[in-house]
Amino acid sequence: MKDSARGLIVLAILLFSMVVHGGPCPHALTISIAESWPPAVQKKIESFQQPFKEIGCEVIFKKVPLSRSLLMVSRGELDGDTFRIDAFGSDLPHLVRVQSPMARLKYYFYKKSGSDLNLDQPKSFKWRKTCLTLGNRLRAQVAKELQLQVLEAANTFQCxxxxxxxxxxxxxxxxxxxxxxxxxxxxxxxVRAQNPFVTANLYIYLNDRHKDIARALEPLMDKYRINDEMP
Incomplete structure (x- = not known):
């Protein structure tokens, strides 16, 4: 209870400071959406405006190649990136992660109807072929774990x-x-597997000059978290 009260006090002080000093965002934030996502996912991300509005920030979402977006955030060319797993550290400096996820999604294996693959036994996929969208680390991790052969594509449609x-x-x-x-x-x-292979938390990353924004967004993520529901 004490920790909860202390957290509320810190948030109140932070928000008060933002009001006094004109808010944390004197300019609109430019935050990337991966070009590789299909329209349904892009629409979900583009609708993720309210948490930023609650802390006094305007957001402009920009479609960027997934393979370059976080590097652009690290360099300060973009303010942030969306729908990223917790897997970025020393390889990309100047990043700060909003600690609570913006989305929690279940990842299933899919096969073509008529395929003899047993989707409920992923270890049997060894040496089978899969497709990775360029820059998608979660898929790369799964492919490595299951020893899949990899073909790369620019977007979900091609895969x-x-x-x-x-x-x-x-x-x-x-x-x-x-x-x-x-x-x-x-x-x-x-055909989709009966059970998800993994449930992944997907996060917002910001350039570390926006540490105050990341802290202000943190308590709002649960309220607006994106789930697996179709539009």
Whole structure:
């Protein structure tokens, strides 16, 4: 209880300071959305405005290649990045993570209908082929863990096309991404595993000049967290 009260006092002082000094954001924040996400995910991220508004910040979301977005944040060319796993440290300096996730998504394996793969036994996928969207560390980690062969693509659409055409055997992703209605041409022919392979927390990263903004956003994340529901 004491820790909770102390946290509320710190937040109140921080918010008061922001009001006195004109807020934490004298200019709109430019925050990236990965170009590789399909429309349903991009729409979810673009709607994530309210936490920033509550602390007096305006956000401009900008579509950027996933492979470059965090590097641009580290260099100060962007103010922040979205939907990133907790896997960035000394390799990219000048980053600060909002400690509570902006999203928590279940990642399932998918295969083409008629495939003989048993999706409930991922260890049997060894040496099978999968597709990675460039810069996606979660998929890279899964591929390494299961010893999958990797083909890379610029976006989810290209990966699902590969799966539908038999160029790869499996693809892993959340339902919000893979089952996007705009990709029905391909995903209507897929079978999904019964259970998720992993549940991933996805975070906002900011350039470390925005440490105060990260702290102010922290207590608001649970209230606005994105889940697996389709639009």
């Amino acid at each position: 699902l096309k590969m799966l539908a055409n038999g160029r790869v055997d499996v693809f892993i992703g959340p339902t919000l991404e893979v089952e996007d209605p705009t990709l029905k041409e391909y995903n209507s022919h897929f």
